[in-house]
Amino acid sequence: MARRSTFRTMLRRAMAPAALLIVGAFFGGYAIMGPNGALAYGDIKRQLAKRQAEYAMLDKQRAELKNRVDLLDPRHADPDMVDELVRKKLNVVNPDEVVVEGAK
Template sequence: MLKRAALPAAALTVMAFFGIYAVLGPNGVLALGDYKRQLVKREQDYAALDQRRTMLRNRVALLDPRHANPDMVDELVRKELNVAHPDEVIVPLQR
């Protein structure tokens, strides 16, 4: 009688193992909520990076050597060389 019950008991044990793993495992049903939260955060990060890329693309377009924006060039030169006219007032901005 013990030999006849061994095969169904082994099958039930294997099915229970895979059932528990499907619920509690790293890719299980309970981990799905965490994956959704990570997805939302990554989408927010992507949106912020996309906005930053758009801003940088605009600044690069303003510095195109064929038709550079004089205000942008002036701003960058003054910033990099720390140059100002004697009659100018410089107001530092906190960022």
């Protein structure tokens, strides 16, 4: 009987360290293999480079749109821009005219 109780005592004493070891292994594995882990670092860098390129393109488009808005400011509108938009929207172009639009 004494042998059985020592085994149970040893088993009870080993439970806490074993549980801590399992939890530590889980979090360690997650830190290495998880979506934000060490192995995902290369993929994260590629996604960052892609998003920075998209941001640069959108920033350029925003600057172009801001320029068009500035050209249409009612206080000092650019006559060529106003003429282009009016002709385009109202479809009032003479047969002998050619409307050249800006780059989009």
